[in-house]
Amino acid sequence: MNHWILIVTAAGANVALNLFLKKGGQGLDTANIGALILSILGSAWMWMAVISAGLLLTAFVTAIRVYSLSLTYTAVTALAMVSLTVIDALVQQEAIGIGRSLGLGLIVTGLLVTAIASSSA
Secondary structure, eight states: OOHHHHHHHHHHHHHHHHHHHHHHHHTOOOSSHHHHHHHHHTOHHHHHHHHHHHHHHHHHHHHHHHSOHHHHHHHHHHHHHHHHHHHHHHHSOOOOOHHHHHHHHHHHHHHHHHHHHHHHO
16 A cells, blocks of 8 residues: 555544544533543544544554654654644634744645655665
């Protein structure tokens, strides 16, 4: 299987995991530890987060078995960071200023340089 398919799958699962945890966390009962545990176990959002975590782990471990850990980790993290920022801007109408845009551009540029350097080595 192409390692970039695994990397994109892992990044997508990472994004889903974080979104599900955020949504699930908003509905938790934090009155006491028992109520918290029961609300976690009863939350469909938290179960979707668990499934996403399983997919992330599976895709990531498979990717690092066939490709370098340094590029795989960098790619998964960078893609997830950029994707989460864009999704948050679209869904939550969060403004992305010039500084943040430049930072995201640097992340993407760093990923491209890392990928090109890894493929030519």
